[in-house]
Every structure is written in structure tokens, then in C-alpha cells.
Amino acid sequence: MEPKPPRQRLVPSTNEAGPIRVGASDSFDPELLVSVRDIEEAETAVSAGVSIVDFKEPSRGALAACDPKVWNEAAKQFAAAMPEDRHIRLSAALGESDSGPELGSLVPPEFSFAKVGPSGCSTAQKLSSLWGSIRLPQSVELVPVAYADHVASGTICPEQVLELVIKSGQRRMLVDTFIKDGRTLIDHFAIEQMRSLVSMAHCHGVWLAMAGSIRLREMQSLVTTGVRPDCWGVRGDVCDHRDRSGRLDPERIGLWQNAMALQAS
Numbered sequence: 001m002e003p004k005p006p007r008q009r010l011v012p013s014t015n016e017a018g019p020i021r022v023g024a025s026d027s028f029d030p031e032l033l034v035s036v037r038d039i040e041e042a043e044t045a046v047s048a049g050v051s052i053v054d055f056k057e058p059s060r061g062a063l064a065a066c067d068p069k070v071w072n073e074a075a076k077q078f079a080a081a082m083p084e085d086r087h088i089r090l091s092a093a094l095g096e097s098d099s100g101p102e103l104g105s106l107v108p109p110e111f112s113f114a115k116v117g118p119s120g121c122s123t124a125q126k127l128s129s130l131w132g133s134i135r136l137p138q139s140v141e142l143v144p145v146a147y148a149d150h151v152a153s154g155t156i157c158p159e160q161v162l163e164l165v166i167k168s169g170q171r172r173m174l175v176d177t178f179i180k181d182g183r184t185l186i187d188h189f190a191i192e193q194m195r196s197l198v199s200m201a202h203c204h205g206v207w208l209a210m211a212g213s214i215r216l217r218e219m220q221s222l223v224t225t226g227v228r229p230d231c232w233g234v235r236g237d238v239c240d241h242r243d244r245s246g247r248l249d250p251e252r253i254g255l256w257q258n259a260m261a262l263q264a265s
């Protein structure tokens with residue numbers, strides 16, 4: 001089967017993050033976020049029709065930033081030059097609290113999202129201050145991250161992060177794993193816990209993405225057991241030898257897209 005074709009553009013050409021379509025109970029058609037480390041990999045992801053192209057340096061941790069020069073190049077190459085019928089959004093990982101505040105203002109306005117990790121923010125108040133310290137261009141939306149392995153990353157649990165997201169009126173959240181040691185999201189997070197997090201997010205109109213060394217088969221089985229986020233985020237499982245520091249493999253991206261298309265309803 002051919003990879004899923006790019007969707008019709010849902011957002012205006014100003015590169016705004018666009019309307020939120022949180023998973024309604026009667027439909028399920030999640031987006032795919034693929035993390036890339038450079039322009040060559042971004043071209044691979046864009047050619048494969050990935051809807052969210054997320055820039056990060058995978059060899060330096062869960063959310064390490066790329067060189068901002070790569071962001072600028074991507075803004076020129078993909079956002080400004082993207083045909084109107086392509087629904088592709090660019091995202092930048094800003095690292096954790098030690099780098100997020102400094103890097104936020106360098107994110108190009110053509111990007112839709114910037115993600116910052118919560119490690120070391122041991123209370124809701126500290127996490128809220130971190131978010132408040134990130135100055136992004138107006139057109140770029142902050143995507144708060146929660147770590148499923150929150151104890152190891154010295155931060156509050158995903159449910160508390162989601163409560164804070166809701167309380168502070170933010171619209172999106174990504175759940176990921178901080179430690180990339182082969183354990184995956186499901187090693188840290190019970191299925192029931194995932195289902196109820198998605199349900200709580202959707203009750204409050206929050207778009208929820210899930211990542212964390214997820215393998216294709218795990219994603220399929222999570223969907224089968226009723227875990228239906230708005231987006232799946234992946235890096236390792238779409239790389240050569242499933243090594244997140246290796247090169248992106250377009251065939252593996254195609255496998256994810258085909259599987260997601262088959263599970264969409």
C-alpha cells in the first residue's frame with residue numbers, strides 16, 4: 001500500500017498552528033509527528049507526507065534542540081515555499097529549562113510549535129514559571145511536554161501537567177519519555193492511565209500527542225485497546241535499525257502511515 005497521501009490543508013497560509021480537532025468519540029484520524037535532525041531528514045519526512053516535522057537533535061536527549069540555523073533554513077525551505085495544498089507544520093524542540101528560555105525567541109515565526117521539556121520542574125509552580133519564561137514569536141504555539149518517567153526526570157506526573165495545561169488555558173500537550181534507554185511509553189504508563197489522560201484532555205479540548213520510543217506494533221495495540229490520542233510522535237522506530245540517533249528511513253515512515261490509515265475511523 002502506498003503511504004497515506006498528504007491531507008488537505010486545514011490551516012490558513014499564515015502558518016498558524018490552526019484549529020484544534022481533538023479526537024471526537026465518533027472519529028479517529030491522528031496526525032503523525034516525526035522528529036528530524038537536519039534539512040536532509042526534513043526533506044525525507046516532507047516527501048513522505050508527514051504532517052508535523054519536528055526538529056531536534058536525537059543524540060543529545062529527549063528534546064535537545066538543533067542548531068537554530070537549521071530552523072531558519074527549514075523555515076525558508078518548507079514553510080515559505082510549501083504549496084497551499086500541503087498540510088505540514090514545523091516544530092522545534094527547545095530542550096529543557098536550561099535552554100528553553102534562551103532559545104524560544106530564536107524560533108522562526110514560520111514554525112507552528114515549540115516544545116519544552118519539564119525535567120527538574122518539581123512543582124506545578126516551577127513548571128508554570130518555565131512556560132512563562134519562554135518568549136516565542138506570536139505565531140508559534142508552546143506545546144508543554146509531560147514525561148511518563150516523571151520521577152527519573154524530577155518533575156510532576158503527566159496528570160498534573162495536564163491539569164496545569166487546562167488551568168492555564170493552553171491547548172496542546174505532548175507525553176514523551178525523558179530517558180531513552182529502550183524502555184517505551186508503555187513501560188512507564190498503564191494503558192488505563194493513558195486512556196484516562198486522553199479522555200481528560202479531550203473533555204477540556206486539549207490536543208494530546210503521545211511519544212516515547214513507541215514501536216509500530218505498540219501503537220497499533222494501544223489503538224486497539226482504546227488509546228486514541230490526536231497525534232503519535234516518533235523518531236527511533238522510523239530510523240535505520242530503529243536507532244533514534246541513526247538516519248530516518250522513509251519506508252518505516254510509510255509503514256506507520258499505512259498502519260495509521262488502516263486504524264483511522
Ligand SMILES: O=C[C@H](O)COP(=O)(O)O
Nearest residue numbers: 035211212213233235236
Ligand atoms: O517527539 C517525539 C520524539 O522524537 C519521539 O522519539 P522516540 O520515538 O525516539 O522516543
